Amino acid sequence: MRAPQAASSRFTSAPYVLVAPLALVLVVFFGIPLVLVVVVSFFDLDKFDIIPTFVLTNYSELLSSPLTYTLYAKTIKYALIVWAITLVIGFTVSYFLVFHVRSILWQMGLFLLCTVPFWTSNVIRMISWIPLLGRHGLLNQSLIALGLADHPLEFLLFSDFSVVIAYVHLFSLFMIVPIFNSMARIERAVIEAAVDGGASRFRVITDIVIPLSRTGIALGSIFVIALVMGDFFVVKVMSGGQSASVVAAMSNEIAILQYPPAAANAVCLLTIVTLMVAVIMRVVDVRRELSG
Amino acid sequence: MRTVAGSNCTIRKEVPMSKRATGGRKITRRQLLKGAVATAAAVAGSRVSGVPTVWAQNIKDIKLVQAGGSYSAIIDIGRQATKDLGFQVEMQTGAHDALLNRFVTQPNSVDIADMEYFFLYQLVPRGVLHSIDLKKYKWWDKVVPIFTKGEYPDGRKVSRQGTLPYKVQYVDGPDSNRFAKGPTQWATAIPTVYNADTLGIRPDLVKRPIEHWHELLNPEFKGRSAILDVPSIGIMDAAMAIESRGDIKYGDKGNMTKEEIDKTIKILIGAKKSGQFRAFWTTFDESVNLMAAGEVVIQSMWSPAVTAVRARGIPCYYVPLNEGYRAWASCIAPMRHLTGLKLDAAYEYLNWYQSGWQGGFIAKQGYYSSVPETARKFMTEDEWGFWYDGKDAKSDIKDPYGTLMEKAGQKRDGGAFWERMGKVACWNTLMDENRYMVRKWNEFVSA
Structure with a gap:
């Protein structure tokens, strides 16, 4: 910002002015609603009314119910599986784009190709798996026609398998983009020096590429984990409604106007996701890496 | 949670003009307005004949927002009502849970609640609905007795398991938040579609x-x-x-x-x-x-x-x-925040709703009307025979948009x-x- 000379005496206020619009938006649309959710999570309710008081029953009921733990175990299981798969995909795709595609034009072209699936909506990308994986779907018909299966494989659809496939398909890009970005910033000279010094390709990856792209890996992991933890729609559709998630349980509660328990559930989920993000940030200091 | 109506899968076609009969115009206006017949004569020939001038001019600006499931808050019904009544009826749809949440937390954003009967257990005690004065509603004696008396026409009692509409049909008095034991002059809602x-x-x-x-x-x-x-x-x-x-x-x-x-x-x-x-x-x-x-x-x-x-x-x-x-049943009710002309318009709309056009429309999608005899006027003999009488279809049965539903x-x-x-x-x-x-x-x- 090129501030006029006269304003330079008040330079200390400039950063505050610059950050004000974002801060305002965050406070109004994120801060206040979040505080309300926390407040409501301590409210009581009877058959028709939410009673503004301070009770811990919502939390004690939530934490004493085995259902909560089953749901979290299930949701975290999905998050970890999807995280591992998208990490491998994100890393290999970025590695190929950055180190094997020489021309910048091809690099950008192929990178854009990765985003093609995102030109249609989430819902369509997810639903298109159903006719492919179904009992009488394309995949099963092909397998039977090729003689590779004698009866349709039922685990392909409405199962954990199909849920994970949809997640990976939906969220891989969120891993590719940050990893690609940080890999592209790796100084080629470092790698050349390593190769000249006799390092194998494997050592170059483990000792140079992985450490130097850890910012991207951390950011991608945050995206993927937060997206999976907060989802209920993909689970619902791809498991044929046969698998639940933390958010699905919350949505069932809201459907019958049970706001306080749903709010308590939301606060717990938020805490756990925040903890997971904190662990990632602890391992990789994203801010230092980005500014450095 | 009937989130998507069958018709959504089909290409929407305009309803043939012949079907757009003059049902709306046949409606006798509220008794309150009957005294104004003389004024009405002055606007004879105008489209909404039978309505006094002042009324006709003021109501143009009125808009009623009806929120309901996509199987009942159908845009075509809103359009036809707008055409017949002279004020605007706008349809908004949502899933069950979204609707219930909206009626409770933002009651002022809706004028006509369109819901399943069991919503009333949540809405009536909270006082968000306006109780309907049955003296101003003209079709009550023609409504199927399942709703009005909780009985079949032969006097047998209908199953009480779950929300039999009759159990939540009446309240004690105007704007009462308590359900009445038996029939009163005050209804919680008007039954619409069911199956x-x-x-x-x-x-x-x-x-x-x-x-x-x-x-x-x-x-x-x-x-x-x-x-x-x-x-x-x-x-x-x-x-x-x-x-x-x-x-x-x-x-x-x-x-x-x-x-x-x-x-x-x-x-x-x-x-x-x-x-x-x-x-x-x-x-x-x-x-x-x-x-x-x-x-x-x-x-x-x-x-x-x-x-x-x-x-x-x-x-x-x-x-x-x-x-x-x-079984399930839907109903509509004005929200309690309605007053004055807007409330009058809401009563007009309730009376229009059961005058037949709507009943004929939803019958062709396989649902029943709570006043079958008016719906019948908007169906062919064959359609009535198929949907209501369980007879063989003499010709192909089509939905309101002209898509084939059943073969002859x-x-x-x-x-x-x-x-x-x-x-x-x-x-x-x-x-x-x-x-x-x-x-x-x-x-x-x-x-």
Whole structure:
């Protein structure tokens, strides 16, 4: 910002002015609603009314119910599986784009190709798996026609398998983009020096590429984990409604106007996701890496 | 949660002009306005004849927002009402849970609540609805007695299990928040569309007659049955099946005790773990696709979904079962914030609603009207015979948009109106132990 000379005496206020619009938006649309959710999570309710008081029953009921733990175990299981798969995909795709595609034009072209699936909506990308994986779907018909299966494989659809496939398909890009970005910033000279010094390709990856792209890996992991933890729609559709998630349980509660328990559930989920993000940030200091 | 109406799958076509009969104009205006007939004469020839000038000019600016499920808050009905009444009626749709939340938390954003009857348990005590003065509503004596008296025309009592509309039909007085024991002058809402739901099957894949609800849990259909994943409704379908198998005798399937819920969920979890269910569906389209793709051969379904499967040339049968049907009913009511001219307009609209056009329209989608005799005027003899009398269709039966629903010679599954509505075993509802039930249902889904 090129501030006029006269304003330079008040330079200390400039950063505050610059950050004000974002801060305002965050406070109004994120801060206040979040505080309300926390407040409501301590409210009581009877058959028709939410009673503004301070009770811990919502939390004690939530934490004493085995259902909560089953749901979290299930949701975290999905998050970890999807995280591992998208990490491998994100890393290999970025590695190929950055180190094997020489021309910048091809690099950008192929990178854009990765985003093609995102030109249609989430819902369509997810639903298109159903006719492919179904009992009488394309995949099963092909397998039977090729003689590779004698009866349709039922685990392909409405199962954990199909849920994970949809997640990976939906969220891989969120891993590719940050990893690609940080890999592209790796100084080629470092790698050349390593190769000249006799390092194998494997050592170059483990000792140079992985450490130097850890910012991207951390950011991608945050995206993927937060997206999976907060989802209920993909689970619902791809498991044929046969698998639940933390958010699905919350949505069932809201459907019958049970706001306080749903709010308590939301606060717990938020805490756990925040903890997971904190662990990632602890391992990789994203801010230092980005500014450095 | 009928989130998607059958018609959404089809290309919308304009309703033929001949069908847009003059139903709206035949309506006698409210008694309050009858004194103004002389003024009305002055505007004779104007489109909304019979309405005084002042009224006619003021009402132009009125807009009523009706929010309801996509199977009842249909845009065509809003358009026709706007045309016939001279003020604007706007339709907004949402899923069950979104609607209930909206009526409670933002009552002022809606003028006409369009909902299932069990919503009234939540809405009337909260005082968000305006009680309807039946003296200003002209069709009450023509409404099917299931609603007005909780009886069939022959005097038999309708099943009280679940939310029989009659149980929440009346309040003590104007803007009272308490349900009345018997009929009064004050109604909570006006009944609109309703139907009797049962199991849909693929006769070509089931290959034998199905007569009982317990077939839903029969291991013969392991991996090929499905139920509805709306906890309050899904558990009732499950209860119909479990009771029919003889495992539990429920006191009231529509208001289970904690023990009954526990036992029911235990049986469901057992069935789920043994792989009985292929899927749990939530939207209309999901149920159609599951059936049409052969993923599922027996499942709880809605009537237009069965028709939608058949319209694809795939056999599907909406089986009348010995234990009877699970029925549901929708209703509309003005919100309490309406006053003055807007409230008058709301009464006008209620009277228009049951004057026949709407009833004829939804009948062609397989739903029933609460005032069948006015709906009949907006249907051909053949359509009436097919949908209400259970007779063979003499010619092809089409939906309101002209899409073929049934070929000539077909008969409605389950037969005539009273054959179907006369065998209601229970009604869609919200239980007292709702919170507990939803927790247990979540356990079932995540098991």
